Amino acid sequence: MLKLYGGARSRASIVQWYLEELGIPYEFILLDLQAGEHRQPEYLAINPIGKVPAIVDGDFQLWESGAILFYLAQKYGNLPSSLEEQAKINQWIIFGNATLGPGIFVEASREREMSKLMTPLNQILAKQPFLLGDEFSVVDVAVGSILAYIPMMLKLDLSEYPAVVDYIQRISERPAFQKAIGGRK
Numbered sequence: 593m594l595k596l597y598g599g600a601r602s603r604a605s606i607v608q609w610y611l612e613e614l615g616i617p618y619e620f621i622l623l624d625l626q627a628g629e630h631r632q633p634e635y636l637a638i639n640p641i642g643k644v645p646a647i648v649d650g651d652f653q654l655w656e657s658g659a660i661l662f663y664l665a666q667k668y669g670n671l672p673s674s675l676e677e678q679a680k681i682n683q684w685i686i687f688g689n690a691t692l693g694p695g696i697f698v699e700a701s702r703e704r705e706m707s708k709l710m711t712p713l714n715q716i717l718a719k720q721p722f723l724l725g726d727e728f729s730v731v732d733v734a735v736g737s738i739l740a741y742i743p744m745m746l747k748l749d750l751s752e753y754p755a756v757v758d759y760i761q762r763i764s765e766r767p768a769f770q771k772a773i774g775g776r777k
Contacts, residue, residue: 594618595648599625603657604645605773606737610661610730612768614668658689665730681731684723688734696742710753717755736763
């Protein structure tokens with residue numbers, strides 16, 4: 593059975609959300625980050641960087657939430673067959689982790705980045721229910737989780753971005769989201 597390692601309030605919940613969406617059985621191994629369990633030799637053998645999340649799927653070990661999401665989408669999801677379409681999915685996953693998350697959650701850059709990031713997202717979501725169109729995908733987990741954390745953690749005014757607000761509401765109502773992230777509000 594796939595094992596997901598994470599902390600009580602960590603990015604592991606993003607991976608957990610996707611596992612729930614896919615209906616993949618997994619064991620969640622809660623590490624006590626305050627006690628330094630992520631710095632113990634047993635965990636460092638899985639992730640030498642000592643961060644969460646990480647997964648163990650049989651003999652395969654992987655860390656970094658975006659890499660894990662893409663792996664799970666490739667192995668268990670419904671990825672398109674073309675390299676170009678897969679690259680677009682990977683683009684959005686990396687965008688969530690490397691651009692959107694820091695742009696919104698790093699206070700020093702938030703004022704400069706907020707409109708640059710949220711305006712195009714609002715335009716996309718005003719035309720379609722999910723980031724890639726009519727179907728929910730791993731992209732919505734990667735980017736949607738970051739967006740959903742805004743009202744939970746930052747309480748920023750998103751009224752300029754009504755389609756983003758509607759999107760956050762829509763994904764937050766999903767049963768898998770509720771199971772993995774919803775209780776953190």
